Amino acid sequence: MARVFSGIQPTGEIHLGNYLGAVRRWVATQHDDDALYCIVDLHALTVPKDPTELRAKILELAQVLVAAGLDPEVVTLFAQSHVAEHTELGWVMECTASFGELRRMTQFKEKAERSEFVSAGLFTYPALMAADILLYDTEKVPVGDDQRQHLELARDLAVRFNSRYGETFVVPEAAIPPVAARVMDLQDPRRKMSKSVDSPQGTVLVLDEPKVIERKFKRAVTDSESEVRYDPEAKPGVSNLVAILAAATDRDPHEVAAGYTQYGPLKADTAEAVIELLRPLQERFAELAADPAETARILAMGAEKARKTASATMVRVRDRLGLPPL
Ligand code: AMP
Numbered sequence: 185m186a187r188v189f190s191g192i193q194p195t196g197e198i199h200l201g202n203y204l205g206a207v208r209r210w211v212a213t214q215h216d217d218d219a220l221y222c223i224v225d226l227h228a229l230t231v232p233k234d235p236t237e238l239r240a241k242i243l244e245l246a247q248v249l250v251a252a253g254l255d256p257e258v259v260t261l262f263a264q265s266h267v268a269e270h271t272e273l274g275w276v277m278e279c280t281a282s283f284g285e286l287r288r289m290t291q292f293k294e295k296a297e298r299s300e301f302v303s304a305g306l307f308t309y310p311a312l313m314a315a316d317i318l319l320y321d322t323e324k325v326p327v328g329d330d331q332r333q334h335l336e337l338a339r340d341l342a343v344r345f346n347s348r349y350g351e352t353f354v355v356p357e358a359a360i361p362p363v364a365a366r367v368m369d370l371q372d373p374r375r376k377m378s379k380s381v382d383s384p385q386g387t388v389l390v391l392d393e394p395k396v397i398e399r400k401f402k403r404a405v406t407d408s409e410s411e412v413r414y415d416p417e418a419k420p421g422v423s424n425l426v427a428i429l430a431a432a433t434d435r436d437p438h439e440v441a442a443g444y445t446q447y448g449p450l451k452a453d454t455a456e457a458v459i460e461l462l463r464p465l466q467e468r469f470a471e472l473a474a475d476p477a478e479t480a481r482i483l484a485m486g487a488e489k490a491r492k493t494a495s496a497t498m499v500r501v502r503d504r505l506g507l508p509p510l
Protein backbone atom coordinates (compact mmCIF):
# COMPACT_ATOMS: atom_id res chain seq x y z
CA MET A 185 0.00 0.00 0.00
CA ALA A 186 1.35 3.37 -0.95
CA ARG A 187 1.59 6.04 1.72
CA VAL A 188 -0.56 8.95 0.58
CA PHE A 189 -0.82 12.39 2.15
CA SER A 190 -2.85 15.43 1.20
CA GLY A 191 -3.86 18.62 2.93
CA ILE A 192 -6.87 20.87 2.57
CA GLN A 193 -7.32 24.31 4.08
CA PRO A 194 -10.28 25.01 6.35
CA THR A 195 -11.16 28.21 4.54
CA GLY A 196 -14.12 28.99 2.32
CA GLU A 197 -16.77 26.44 1.44
CA ILE A 198 -16.23 23.07 -0.19
CA HIS A 199 -17.56 23.20 -3.74
CA LEU A 200 -18.31 20.78 -6.54
CA GLY A 201 -14.77 21.21 -7.95
CA ASN A 202 -13.21 20.16 -4.65
CA TYR A 203 -15.62 17.25 -4.47
CA LEU A 204 -15.30 15.88 -8.01
CA GLY A 205 -11.62 16.80 -8.41
CA ALA A 206 -10.27 15.77 -5.02
CA VAL A 207 -12.50 14.48 -2.23
CA ARG A 208 -14.36 11.88 -4.29
CA ARG A 209 -11.06 10.33 -5.39
CA TRP A 210 -9.81 10.23 -1.82
CA VAL A 211 -12.94 8.32 -0.87
CA ALA A 212 -12.69 5.96 -3.84
CA THR A 213 -9.08 4.97 -3.13
CA GLN A 214 -9.19 4.89 0.66
CA HIS A 215 -8.97 1.11 0.82
CA ASP A 216 -6.11 0.83 -1.69
CA ASP A 217 -3.70 3.23 -0.03
CA ASP A 218 -2.46 4.04 3.41
CA ALA A 219 -3.73 7.59 3.40
CA LEU A 220 -3.56 10.59 5.67
CA TYR A 221 -5.80 13.60 5.07
CA CYS A 222 -4.90 16.67 7.01
CA ILE A 223 -6.98 19.76 7.72
CA VAL A 224 -4.19 22.31 7.48
CA ASP A 225 -5.37 24.81 10.06
CA LEU A 226 -1.87 26.23 10.60
CA HIS A 227 -1.64 27.05 6.91
CA ALA A 228 -4.93 28.92 7.27
CA LEU A 229 -3.26 31.27 9.79
CA THR A 230 -0.96 32.72 7.13
CA VAL A 231 -3.81 35.15 6.48
CA PRO A 232 -5.46 36.61 9.64
CA LYS A 233 -8.67 34.74 10.49
CA ASP A 234 -11.54 35.31 12.87
CA PRO A 235 -11.09 32.67 15.64
CA THR A 236 -14.78 31.84 15.95
CA GLU A 237 -15.05 31.35 12.24
CA LEU A 238 -11.88 29.27 12.00
CA ARG A 239 -13.03 27.01 14.83
CA ALA A 240 -16.33 26.42 13.03
CA LYS A 241 -14.67 25.87 9.63
CA ILE A 242 -12.32 23.20 10.93
CA LEU A 243 -15.23 21.20 12.35
CA GLU A 244 -17.31 21.75 9.25
CA LEU A 245 -14.55 20.57 6.94
CA ALA A 246 -14.02 17.42 9.01
CA GLN A 247 -17.78 16.78 8.86
CA VAL A 248 -17.92 17.30 5.11
CA LEU A 249 -15.03 14.90 4.56
CA VAL A 250 -16.59 12.20 6.70
CA ALA A 251 -20.02 12.85 5.17
CA ALA A 252 -18.45 12.48 1.72
CA GLY A 253 -17.48 8.95 2.70
CA LEU A 254 -13.98 9.13 4.13
CA ASP A 255 -13.96 6.51 6.85
CA PRO A 256 -11.96 7.74 9.86
CA GLU A 257 -11.31 4.12 10.81
CA VAL A 258 -9.67 3.51 7.44
CA VAL A 259 -7.82 6.75 6.67
CA THR A 260 -6.09 9.03 9.13
CA LEU A 261 -8.11 12.24 9.23
CA PHE A 262 -6.68 14.90 11.51
CA ALA A 263 -5.98 18.57 12.15
CA GLN A 264 -2.44 19.79 11.50
CA SER A 265 -2.25 21.81 14.73
CA HIS A 266 -2.98 18.67 16.79
CA VAL A 267 0.36 17.18 15.81
CA ALA A 268 3.07 19.52 17.05
CA GLU A 269 5.73 17.76 14.96
CA HIS A 270 4.44 19.69 11.92
CA THR A 271 5.68 22.97 13.36
CA GLU A 272 8.86 21.38 14.59
CA LEU A 273 9.82 19.92 11.21
CA GLY A 274 8.46 23.10 9.60
CA TRP A 275 11.27 25.03 11.27
CA VAL A 276 13.85 22.52 10.10
CA MET A 277 12.48 22.87 6.54
CA GLU A 278 12.70 26.66 6.78
CA CYS A 279 16.37 26.15 7.56
CA THR A 280 16.73 23.75 4.63
CA ALA A 281 15.01 25.96 2.03
CA SER A 282 16.74 29.05 0.72
CA PHE A 283 15.29 32.54 0.74
CA GLY A 284 15.59 32.70 -3.05
CA GLU A 285 13.74 29.42 -3.51
CA LEU A 286 10.80 30.58 -1.40
CA ARG A 287 10.76 33.95 -3.15
CA ARG A 288 10.21 32.20 -6.49
CA MET A 289 6.95 30.55 -5.40
CA THR A 290 4.25 31.92 -7.70
CA GLN A 291 1.44 31.41 -5.18
CA PHE A 292 3.33 33.62 -2.72
CA LYS A 293 3.92 36.29 -5.34
CA GLU A 294 0.24 36.34 -6.33
CA LYS A 295 -1.11 36.34 -2.78
CA ALA A 296 1.42 38.92 -1.59
CA GLU A 297 0.43 41.25 -4.41
CA ARG A 298 -3.23 41.02 -3.44
CA SER A 299 -2.78 41.59 0.31
CA GLU A 300 -1.77 44.65 2.26
CA PHE A 301 -0.46 42.61 5.19
CA VAL A 302 1.96 39.92 4.08
CA SER A 303 2.86 37.65 7.01
CA ALA A 304 6.24 35.94 7.25
CA GLY A 305 4.22 32.72 7.48
CA LEU A 306 2.78 33.32 4.01
CA PHE A 307 6.35 33.41 2.76
CA THR A 308 7.48 30.23 4.57
CA TYR A 309 4.19 28.36 3.90
CA PRO A 310 5.79 25.94 1.39
CA ALA A 311 8.38 24.88 4.01
CA LEU A 312 5.56 23.91 6.37
CA MET A 313 3.84 22.09 3.52
CA ALA A 314 7.05 20.15 2.84
CA ALA A 315 7.17 19.23 6.53
CA ASP A 316 3.55 17.99 6.39
CA ILE A 317 4.46 15.63 3.59
CA LEU A 318 7.92 14.48 4.74
CA LEU A 319 6.83 13.66 8.30
CA TYR A 320 4.91 10.62 7.08
CA ASP A 321 7.32 8.98 4.59
CA THR A 322 4.80 9.98 1.95
CA GLU A 323 5.12 8.43 -1.50
CA LYS A 324 2.15 10.03 -3.28
CA VAL A 325 0.59 13.45 -2.85
CA PRO A 326 -2.74 13.90 -4.64
CA VAL A 327 -3.06 17.64 -5.32
CA GLY A 328 -4.37 19.98 -7.95
CA ASP A 329 -2.19 21.43 -10.64
CA ASP A 330 -1.80 24.68 -8.67
CA GLN A 331 0.28 22.85 -6.04
CA ARG A 332 2.83 21.45 -8.48
CA GLN A 333 5.50 24.02 -7.63
CA HIS A 334 5.11 23.52 -3.88
CA LEU A 335 5.49 19.80 -4.36
CA GLU A 336 8.64 20.24 -6.43
CA LEU A 337 10.06 22.25 -3.54
CA ALA A 338 9.16 19.51 -1.04
CA ARG A 339 11.05 17.04 -3.24
CA ASP A 340 14.07 19.34 -3.50
CA LEU A 341 14.14 19.82 0.27
CA ALA A 342 13.95 16.07 0.89
CA VAL A 343 16.82 15.42 -1.51
CA ARG A 344 18.92 18.26 -0.06
CA PHE A 345 18.37 17.13 3.54
CA ASN A 346 19.17 13.52 2.62
CA SER A 347 22.41 14.49 0.93
CA ARG A 348 23.50 16.77 3.78
CA TYR A 349 22.60 14.53 6.69
CA GLY A 350 22.13 11.03 5.24
CA GLU A 351 19.02 9.16 4.05
CA THR A 352 16.15 10.44 6.18
CA PHE A 353 13.15 11.27 4.01
CA VAL A 354 11.22 9.50 1.29
CA VAL A 355 11.13 11.74 -1.80
CA PRO A 356 7.41 12.21 -2.58
CA GLU A 357 5.72 12.19 -5.99
CA ALA A 358 2.81 14.40 -7.02
CA ALA A 359 -0.35 12.63 -8.18
CA ILE A 360 -2.12 15.23 -10.29
CA PRO A 361 -5.54 14.25 -11.62
CA PRO A 362 -6.25 14.29 -15.38
CA VAL A 363 -7.31 17.67 -16.80
CA ALA A 364 -10.87 16.45 -17.21
CA ALA A 365 -11.17 16.71 -13.43
CA ARG A 366 -11.35 20.49 -13.66
CA VAL A 367 -14.76 21.82 -12.84
CA MET A 368 -15.30 25.30 -14.25
CA ASP A 369 -17.25 28.25 -12.86
CA LEU A 370 -20.88 28.15 -14.08
CA GLN A 371 -20.93 31.89 -14.73
CA ASP A 372 -17.45 32.12 -16.25
CA PRO A 373 -16.67 28.69 -17.72
CA ARG A 374 -13.14 29.65 -18.77
CA ARG A 375 -12.15 29.95 -15.13
CA LYS A 376 -12.03 27.08 -12.66
CA MET A 377 -14.56 26.90 -9.87
CA SER A 378 -12.70 28.26 -6.87
CA LYS A 379 -13.06 29.01 -3.17
CA SER A 380 -11.11 32.20 -3.43
CA VAL A 381 -12.88 33.83 -6.36
CA ASP A 382 -16.10 35.61 -5.52
CA SER A 383 -18.66 34.05 -7.87
CA PRO A 384 -21.54 32.85 -5.69
CA GLN A 385 -23.80 32.02 -8.65
CA GLY A 386 -21.04 30.23 -10.53
CA THR A 387 -19.93 28.08 -7.58
CA VAL A 388 -21.96 25.05 -6.52
CA LEU A 389 -21.32 24.32 -2.85
CA VAL A 390 -21.63 20.74 -1.67
CA LEU A 391 -23.92 21.96 1.11
CA ASP A 392 -26.17 24.05 -1.16
CA GLU A 393 -29.85 23.18 -0.90
CA PRO A 394 -31.35 21.33 -3.90
CA LYS A 395 -33.36 24.42 -4.92
CA VAL A 396 -30.22 26.53 -4.96
CA ILE A 397 -28.32 23.94 -7.00
CA GLU A 398 -31.19 23.81 -9.48
CA ARG A 399 -31.19 27.60 -9.84
CA LYS A 400 -27.42 27.83 -10.32
CA PHE A 401 -27.51 25.26 -13.13
CA LYS A 402 -30.55 26.86 -14.74
CA ARG A 403 -28.65 30.16 -14.94
CA ALA A 404 -25.36 28.63 -16.07
CA VAL A 405 -23.71 30.49 -18.94
CA THR A 406 -23.71 28.54 -22.23
CA ASP A 407 -23.39 30.05 -25.72
CA SER A 408 -25.58 31.36 -28.52
CA GLU A 409 -25.60 28.16 -30.55
CA SER A 410 -27.98 25.35 -29.77
CA GLU A 411 -25.91 22.25 -30.40
CA VAL A 412 -24.90 20.02 -27.49
CA ARG A 413 -21.36 18.82 -28.05
CA TYR A 414 -18.40 18.07 -25.77
CA ASP A 415 -15.77 20.54 -26.94
CA PRO A 416 -14.21 22.44 -23.99
CA GLU A 417 -12.24 24.79 -26.25
CA ALA A 418 -15.06 26.00 -28.49
CA LYS A 419 -17.96 25.45 -26.09
CA PRO A 420 -16.67 25.82 -22.52
CA GLY A 421 -20.03 26.39 -20.82
CA VAL A 422 -21.89 23.49 -22.42
CA SER A 423 -18.86 21.20 -22.10
CA ASN A 424 -18.59 21.99 -18.39
CA LEU A 425 -22.22 20.94 -17.89
CA VAL A 426 -21.63 17.79 -19.94
CA ALA A 427 -18.46 17.02 -17.96
CA ILE A 428 -20.23 17.51 -14.64
CA LEU A 429 -23.13 15.29 -15.70
CA ALA A 430 -20.68 12.68 -17.00
CA ALA A 431 -18.65 12.75 -13.78
CA ALA A 432 -21.77 12.61 -11.61
CA THR A 433 -23.14 9.59 -13.46
CA ASP A 434 -19.81 7.88 -14.28
CA ARG A 435 -20.20 8.14 -18.03
CA ASP A 436 -18.16 9.38 -20.95
CA PRO A 437 -18.74 13.08 -21.81
CA HIS A 438 -19.14 12.43 -25.57
CA GLU A 439 -21.73 9.77 -24.88
CA VAL A 440 -23.58 12.11 -22.51
CA ALA A 441 -23.55 14.94 -25.08
CA ALA A 442 -25.02 12.64 -27.74
CA GLY A 443 -28.14 12.25 -25.62
CA TYR A 444 -29.15 15.94 -25.87
CA THR A 445 -30.27 18.35 -28.55
CA GLN A 446 -31.19 21.30 -26.30
CA TYR A 447 -29.55 23.18 -23.44
CA GLY A 448 -32.60 23.29 -21.15
CA PRO A 449 -32.89 19.53 -20.55
CA LEU A 450 -29.09 19.24 -20.22
CA LYS A 451 -29.12 21.85 -17.45
CA ALA A 452 -32.07 20.25 -15.70
CA ASP A 453 -30.55 16.76 -15.82
CA THR A 454 -27.15 17.99 -14.66
CA ALA A 455 -28.76 19.76 -11.70
CA GLU A 456 -30.71 16.65 -10.82
CA ALA A 457 -27.67 14.39 -11.08
CA VAL A 458 -25.65 16.70 -8.83
CA ILE A 459 -28.49 16.93 -6.30
CA GLU A 460 -28.69 13.11 -6.21
CA LEU A 461 -24.92 12.78 -6.01
CA LEU A 462 -24.78 15.13 -3.04
CA ARG A 463 -27.90 13.95 -1.28
CA PRO A 464 -26.25 11.23 0.85
CA LEU A 465 -23.40 13.62 1.72
CA GLN A 466 -25.87 16.29 2.83
CA GLU A 467 -27.92 13.84 4.91
CA ARG A 468 -24.85 12.46 6.62
CA PHE A 469 -23.53 15.98 7.16
CA ALA A 470 -26.71 16.99 8.98
CA GLU A 471 -26.27 14.08 11.40
CA LEU A 472 -22.62 14.85 12.04
CA ALA A 473 -23.23 18.57 12.45
CA ALA A 474 -25.75 17.79 15.18
CA ASP A 475 -23.04 15.99 17.17
CA PRO A 476 -19.85 18.08 17.27
CA ALA A 477 -18.46 15.95 20.10
CA GLU A 478 -18.32 12.99 17.69
CA THR A 479 -16.30 15.07 15.21
CA ALA A 480 -13.93 16.10 17.98
CA ARG A 481 -13.51 12.43 18.84
CA ILE A 482 -12.74 11.56 15.21
CA LEU A 483 -10.09 14.27 15.00
CA ALA A 484 -8.54 13.20 18.31
CA MET A 485 -8.31 9.63 17.06
CA GLY A 486 -6.71 10.78 13.80
CA ALA A 487 -4.19 12.92 15.65
CA GLU A 488 -3.18 10.01 17.82
CA LYS A 489 -2.54 7.80 14.78
CA ALA A 490 -0.66 10.56 12.94
CA ARG A 491 1.51 11.37 15.95
CA LYS A 492 2.94 7.85 16.04
CA THR A 493 4.58 8.20 12.64
CA ALA A 494 5.37 11.89 13.04
CA SER A 495 7.18 11.46 16.33
CA ALA A 496 9.24 8.54 15.00
CA THR A 497 10.33 10.72 12.05
CA MET A 498 11.32 13.53 14.40
CA VAL A 499 13.49 11.17 16.48
CA ARG A 500 15.36 10.35 13.25
CA VAL A 501 15.58 14.00 12.19
CA ARG A 502 16.85 15.19 15.58
CA ASP A 503 19.52 12.53 15.55
CA ARG A 504 20.66 13.40 12.00
CA LEU A 505 20.83 17.08 12.85
CA GLY A 506 22.80 16.59 16.07
CA LEU A 507 20.03 17.84 18.35
CA PRO A 508 19.99 16.17 21.78
CA PRO A 509 17.55 13.24 22.06
CA LEU A 510 14.32 13.88 23.97
P1 AMP B 1 -8.44 24.20 -2.64
O1 AMP B 1 -9.90 24.52 -2.80
O2 AMP B 1 -7.59 25.02 -3.55
O3 AMP B 1 -7.98 24.14 -1.21
O4 AMP B 1 -8.27 22.72 -3.21
C1 AMP B 1 -8.61 21.55 -2.51
C2 AMP B 1 -8.55 20.40 -3.51
O5 AMP B 1 -9.61 20.50 -4.50
C3 AMP B 1 -7.24 20.36 -4.31
O6 AMP B 1 -6.78 19.03 -4.43
C4 AMP B 1 -7.63 20.92 -5.66
O7 AMP B 1 -6.84 20.39 -6.69
C5 AMP B 1 -9.09 20.50 -5.84
N1 AMP B 1 -9.83 21.50 -6.66
C6 AMP B 1 -10.03 22.80 -6.33
N2 AMP B 1 -10.78 23.43 -7.28
C7 AMP B 1 -11.06 22.50 -8.24
C8 AMP B 1 -11.81 22.55 -9.48
N3 AMP B 1 -12.44 23.64 -9.90
N4 AMP B 1 -11.89 21.41 -10.21
C9 AMP B 1 -11.28 20.28 -9.79
N5 AMP B 1 -10.55 20.18 -8.65
C10 AMP B 1 -10.44 21.27 -7.86
Ligand code: TRP
Pocket residue numbers: 189190191192193224227312313316317325326327331334
Ligand atom coordinates in the same frame (compact mmCIF):
# COMPACT_ATOMS: atom_id res chain seq x y z
N1 TRP C 1 -1.08 24.06 0.02
C1 TRP C 1 -2.22 23.20 -0.19
C2 TRP C 1 -3.37 24.01 -0.83
O1 TRP C 1 -3.42 25.20 -0.66
C3 TRP C 1 -2.69 22.61 1.11
C4 TRP C 1 -1.63 21.77 1.75
C5 TRP C 1 -0.93 22.05 2.87
C6 TRP C 1 -1.17 20.50 1.27
N2 TRP C 1 -0.08 21.03 3.17
C7 TRP C 1 -0.20 20.08 2.22
C8 TRP C 1 -1.49 19.70 0.18
C9 TRP C 1 0.50 18.86 2.06
C10 TRP C 1 -0.81 18.48 0.03
C11 TRP C 1 0.17 18.09 0.96
O2 TRP C 1 -4.24 23.42 -1.46
